[in-house]
Amino acid sequence: MRRRTESGRLPVAPPARRRRGASAAVCAALTAALCAAGPYAAAVPADASYPYAFGDDDQVVRGATGTGDAVRLDAGRTYRSTLPDDATLSYRLDLDASTNAYVSATAVPRPGARVSAADGLRVSVQDADGHVCSTNTVHFGPTRSAHPVAAWAARLTGEGGSYLCRGAGAYYAVVERRGASTTAGASSSPDDWDLELDYVSEPAPRGAGGTAPESWNSASPEPVLGDPVRRAGGAGFAEARALGRGVWKDAVRPGQTLFYKVPVDWGQQLYATAELGSGTDGGGEGGFLGTALTMSLYNPVRGRVDDAETGYGGEQTTAALRPLPPVAYENRYASVDRVGAMRFAGWYYLAVHLGTPVEDRFGDGPFGLTLRIRVSGSARPGPAYVGRSAPAGVFGVTGGAREETAAGAGGGSGSGGAGGGGNGTMRLVAAGGLGTGSLLVLWLALWTVLSRRRRPYGTG
Known part of the structure; x- marks a missing residue:
């Protein structure tokens, strides 16, 4: 401290x-x-x-405990804030009647923080009358290990959105902590959490209506084979390392979260597995952990799609994402959350976390990590949007994204990963x-x- x-x-x-x-x-x-x-x-x-590595161009804002003092967020920007243990914070969104708005909050407990499996983060978007447009809650889960987690919420103007939230006006992104840390006598620590807020706008498409795809290929494909290539993961969304189809190797320590990103275009399916290598000779009690490694998939607006988990007993083990549908605009009408989250083309993020209890059982590592990535299907044309997203180009796979993937580059600025950078002085001034x-x-x-x-x- x-x-x-x-x-x-x-x-x-x-x-x-x-x-x-x-x-x-x-x-x-x-x-x-x-x-x-x-x-x-x-x-x-x-x-x-x-x-966690925050974005170079994150703007620091103070969340308000009441909507009357809420600071306005601008679409296409990322922000940094702080979430106390007992506070519910509000941020203002000034919206028109046609644009979809997505807000994601990434909670980052500070070093030494304790969390329980039930601790987590809730994000909602509400209108000026207090109607909830959408809400989402995430938890740290059975690893019982403090690590970055992200939740998202939206204001949708078309089908699938709340009828009460379709008009123009002031809306509010509301962020709060959930779980044991907010109750008396909890084993979790009440320390402040840092927040990274991501606000993306999506214009309306030409034409209206649509239904969720009735069927898609849900069979698991053959695993990707070959000699692994070294690609070191980043420490946050802004530093995520670009990966394409192939076998990639890295190393992870207990308590660490590594970020990667994969370009997935309209009509394509993403498959991913994470393999944790056999234990090192670092000492520890041994035994077996029911949940040791977690791999979370997030979509281009940092909305959680799905998780894969695996236990660990010192021998190699694998966590694999369940098959997901091809990326399609119409997925948003699906009743299953993980299907509905596959609604955009663009960067899809993998966050791989090794729980802190692994150190007590098997030493401090590092432990070998192998990622097998497959992107299947041919790219198809996306929806004809009326207007531009903010940031521009976030809902698509650009030539720059393909070049970044081929080079195995990391980092980027904002949701679109469209470049950026800046030195430490400029980050501090901003x-x-x-x-x-x-x-x-x-x-x-x-x-x-x-x-x-x-x-x-x-x-x-």
């Missing part, structure tokens, strides 16, 4: 990279600006032990909530100083 200063603010974390010889005056100006931005500016973790003008002035000042220091003598 980081100590607060006398002013009540957390100490500001230093930039991840600092060019030697930078002007002390400019650095001081940047530091002063960050401090003036408020305590949330210092929420960016400064040590490598933090369990986190502080500085206005565009102030940020530009500070950055130009720093750039000017650095440019002059790089010039040869006698050039001006």
